[in-house]
Amino acid sequence: xxxxxxxxxxxxxxxxxIAEVPELPGCMADGENQIEAINNVNRIINEWIETxxxxxxxxxxxxxxxxxx
Numbered sequence: 001x002x003x004x005x006x007x008x009x010x011x012x013x014x015x016x017x018i019a020e021v022p023e024l025p026g027c028m029a030d031g032e033n034q035i036e037a038i039n040n041v042n043r044i045i046n047e048w049i050e051t052x053x054x055x056x057x058x059x060x061x062x063x064x065x066x067x068x069x
Contacts (some may be wrong), residue, residue, distance in 0.1 A: 002045045003062035007032050023060045039042050 004021045011018045017034050019041035021027040027048045031037030052059050 002042055003061070003064065004045060005065055006038060006041055008037055021045060023063060036067075 004023050006019050008017055008019045010016075010032070011067055014030060016030040016032060017037040017039040018028060018030050019034075021041060023046075024045065027041070027044055029037060029040035029044045031040050049059055051057075
């Protein structure tokens with residue numbers, strides 16, 4: 001289970017739900033519904049972290065809920 005914040009929204013361009021992980025640049029997935037988008041992005045989070053480890057990049061510590069002004 002990941003502890004990163006996931007933002008889910010509807011994309012009119014893609015005609016799909018998009019799930020983004022703001023703390024992991026470029027980490028996003030889509031789905032026909034919100035649950036599918038979240039399931040897909042959870043898999044992508046794991047792949048993002050594995051790739052970061054392989055490339056010796058820093059992995060952000062999950063902050064949980066982000067606050068925007």
